[in-house]
Amino acid sequence: MNNVANEPLASRMRPNNIDEIISQQHLVGEKGIIRRMVKTRQLSSMIFYGPPGIGKTSIAKAIAGSTEYKFRQLNAVTNTKKDMQMIVDEAKMSGQVILLLDEIHRLDKAKQDFLLPHLENGKIVLIGATTSNPYHAINPAIRSRAQIFELYPLDEDDIHEALERALHDQERGLGKYNVKVDDEAMTYFATQSQGDVRSALNALELAVLSSDVSKDDLRHITLQDAEDCLQRGAFLSDKDGDMHYDVMSAFQKSIRGSDVNAALHYLARLIEAGDLPTIVRRLLVISYEDVGLASPGAGQRTLAAIESAERLGFPEARIPLSQAVIELSLSPKSNSAITSIDAALSDIRKGQAGQIPDHLRDGHYSGAKKLGRAIGYKYPHNHEGGFVAQQYLPDKLKNKIYYEPKTTSKSEQQFKSVHDNILAAQKKL
Structure with a gap:
């Protein structure tokens, strides 16, 4: 019996059957x-x-x-x-x-x-x-x-129900005490435990057992008591757990989706986890993977914000990080850089390479002239506009297109115009 009496409230209040399970x-x-x-x-x-x-x-x-x-x-x-x-x-x-x-x-x-x-x-x-x-x-x-x-974290109503159940349970809970819990304190327990019912119950028990007892044997739990006993809400992204990767995923997807408010929310959760190296690495990836050529300078500006954050450290690091997140969220988006290189890599890994055209091989290749090859390389800078139509890809990939421009920004619209003109000229070869 003594062992049971010494068990934490959360352990004593475990359900006896599935009908008692909350959530x-x-x-x-x-x-x-x-x-x-x-x-x-x-x-x-x-x-x-x-x-x-x-x-x-x-x-x-x-x-x-x-x-x-x-x-x-x-x-x-x-x-x-x-x-x-x-x-x-x-x-x-x-x-x-x-x-x-x-x-x-x-x-x-x-x-x-x-x-x-x-x-x-x-x-x-x-x-x-x-x-x-x-x-x-x-x-x-x-x-x-x-x-x-x-299994999912409990919502606030679920935790509120668990707290009420514990307060009124005479055998396993706190029902033997004369307890009054202010509404603000109950809300604090339910919200700041972040879905962790064990944390909420044990904080409530600590508040009750450590409270002053009035003349009429009343234990009054205030908001201050709740804050003292649950000083820091359980965080849903400890940096060693899977939830951390879920938050990182939501962070990148919010920026990609241009929802700056959601992105700032997940940034705040990541800051609370204190994992600055992971945050800055992900931001740099986002600047090139999701914004990319739609705003070519975003990568360098993000890097500058990252270097500032690393030099400042927390808590001040939150300021340049926030600036980078806001810019990346509200910038036009283009993933053409990553899709282009991934398409090219895919061909290479499938064995789709082919012989490099003779005119692109090193001009100092000693055997080229002896073999009677016509090098035939045309130097673009000697031609109007710095461009001359000639084949660059191997024969087996001659008409392959990897870069598919987006039109979400003026910068990439300009890239698209140049790209289209070059393709048109090369098709005439």
């Missing part, structure tokens, strides 16, 4: 696959992935509670193969056991090889929990034997 209705709602599996008692091994504090362990325990199967929990790193053997032995004696394996993406080969046959015979129902993308981080042998389910 994740795509999995546990009336038509959710996990509810259907529980209802028919046809459980298969599964992997839950998503950010911390969103219910991976809670759903696993709720499945066990709803099916009345034994539930055991191990960590892929800290627990040994011997610990797993004990659970296998238990399953052989008593029937199916649900094993929640935290950090399953860090499961080593020896432990994996030990578990696989027991997953095959159905004695162990494995529920792996990870914050990493299982399609990248988990061994295919485990993936192929498990259903993969993504």
